[in-house]
Amino acid sequence: MNTAILKRILKYTKPYSKYIVLSFITAIINITLTLLAPIIIGRGVDFIIGPNNVNFNKLINILILLLLTIIFSSIFQLIMTRCNNIVSYKTIKDLRRDVFNKLNELPLKYIDSNSHGYIINGVINDIEIISDGLLQGFSQLFTGIITIVGTLIFMLTINYKIALLVVIITPLSLFTASTIAKACNSMFRKQSEVRGELTGYVEEMIGNQKVVKSFSYEDRAEENFEEINKKLYTYGQKAQFYSAVTNPLTRFVNGIVYAAVGIVGAITAINGNLSIGNLSAFLSYANQYTKPFNEISGVITELQAAFTSASRVFKILDEKPEVPDKANAINLETAEGNVDINKLYFSYNENKPFIEDFNLKVNPGERIAIVGPTGCGKTTLINLLMRFYNIDSGEIKIDSINVEEITRKSTRGLYGMVLQDTWLFSGSVRDNIAYGKEDATLEEVIEAAKSAHAHKFIMRLPKGYDTILSEDSSLSQGQKQLLCIARVMLSKPPMLILDEATSSIDTRTEIYIQRAFNKLMEGRTSFIVAHRLSTIKEADLILVMKDGKIIEKGNHKDLLKQNGFYSNLYNSQFAKI
Known part of the structure; x- marks a missing residue:
């Protein structure tokens, strides 16, 4: 015993x-x-x-x-x-x-x-x-x-x-x-x-x-x-x-x-x-x-x-919890959108470095697209921005403040995140959209749903916004993703992270969503992870990553002129067969 x-x-x-x-x-x-x-x-x-x-x-x-x-x-x-x-x-x-x-x-x-x-x-x-x-x-x-x-x-x-x-x-x-x-x-x-x-x-x-x-x-x-x-x-x-x-x-x-x-x-x-x-x-x-x-x-x-x-x-x-916030960590409720990453090192395995000497400076309101082959570090970078993982060394700053001086909760609250994998909990449509803003009025929920082009299919549900969703609900993957997008549009965060946010949506709806995102991203610093390069042509800066490193960066036109990795990647998607 x-x-x-x-x-x-x-x-x-x-x-x-x-x-x-x-x-x-x-x-x-x-x-x-x-x-x-x-x-x-x-x-x-x-x-x-x-x-x-x-x-x-x-x-x-x-x-x-x-x-x-x-x-x-x-x-x-x-x-x-x-x-x-x-x-x-x-x-x-x-x-x-x-x-x-x-x-x-x-x-x-x-x-x-x-x-x-x-x-x-x-x-x-x-x-x-x-x-x-x-x-x-x-x-x-x-x-x-x-x-x-x-x-x-x-x-x-x-x-x-x-x-x-x-x-x-x-x-x-x-x-x-x-x-x-x-x-x-x-x-x-x-x-x-x-x-x-x-x-x-x-x-x-x-x-x-x-x-x-x-x-x-x-x-x-x-x-x-x-x-x-x-x-x-x-x-x-x-x-x-x-x-x-x-x-x-x-x-x-x-x-x-x-x-x-x-x-x-x-x-x-x-x-x-x-x-x-x-x-x-x-x-x-x-x-x-x-x-x-x-x-x-x-x-x-x-x-x-x-x-x-x-x-x-x-x-x-007995498992070790996340490293606690510092005693004097501040709650940053809003931000202009300056993001500085300096000499960042990170590895999933101590014996196998992954991201080394990563540097990036993002100005307020800029749209940063991150592209590259599978396993290049796109999602890892997002995880580090959201502080889901701790960096080994270096620093990430928001508005010139090291994120380690900010509480995790408020750091994550500065970003609105739409992932490729959708997640809805058992509850009403209204509750799912208002997940990040529980005190939202019905009018605000409807406005966010309309911006995400989800209002029409919601109204076709048996009880509209009061319809109870569950794991076996009859919503398509695309409809679920629209609700996740509406959730972010309702919270209106100062910065955005879109990780293949329109991957499950048909082309026609994607055009409307892109317009909605363009409106939402106005004045907001945005990080966009994309495989379909047609969705990031308007990005201010495109980071081309490979093996945890930035191998090319610039806007769409400049990268095509370089005739490098990005150019080959883009042309391979649109080459005539």
């Missing part, structure tokens, strides 16, 4: 310590009342001496006392269960909230370098396993230990010799349970790891079904799935086998304990040193004493799985 993980879990339960204390008190009272029942029953047995020799008056009193004991025991058990549930679910709620918030703090490098299925599994499945195993398991473990201790005390008060016999045989049950629990741990850990791998693969296949089908990859996808699923089956089967064996083995040992108590107790009663009622109570205690060991042995296997899941969850929580 990992004590470090246990301490971290208990730290999450600290705000609910009053419920833990109340649970502890009610558990003791509940178990005490439960353990009183065999003694009361034993006394009742002693009042039934034989045929026509029953003390009904005292027996009725015994029955009333037994009834009250059972009623109050049930009440305190209800209170204990309620307290345990509050601690369990509130703790899990806090843990899940912290993990989700942590994901928002992590740099994109972590999100990009880990399987999304692995992350989702950590937020949902692993935390559920922690809830079932650790928190609720500890509740059973706690009550089980109290039951064992309480039962032992009651047995000692009846006959200490027989009680010592029970104690002597007890380590056999503990040894059996602990030996199997060690074997369980390894299998549950492997099972949890492969489950995360399987979740990631399924998420990958479902999210890219069109690609899978278009390349007839179904058979190979099924083979890969079956391979992972087979591993999960193997580890799961072994984990469940060890888990299932634990309980029968401990029950076998417990049966030995019960038989020993019965034989020794009967001999003691025959010799006149133990009443029949006390023997009855002792047998009940022997059964109750061994029962928690069965429950604890079952809980141990759940705890092993829970500790494995907890280690994965805490691994996410």
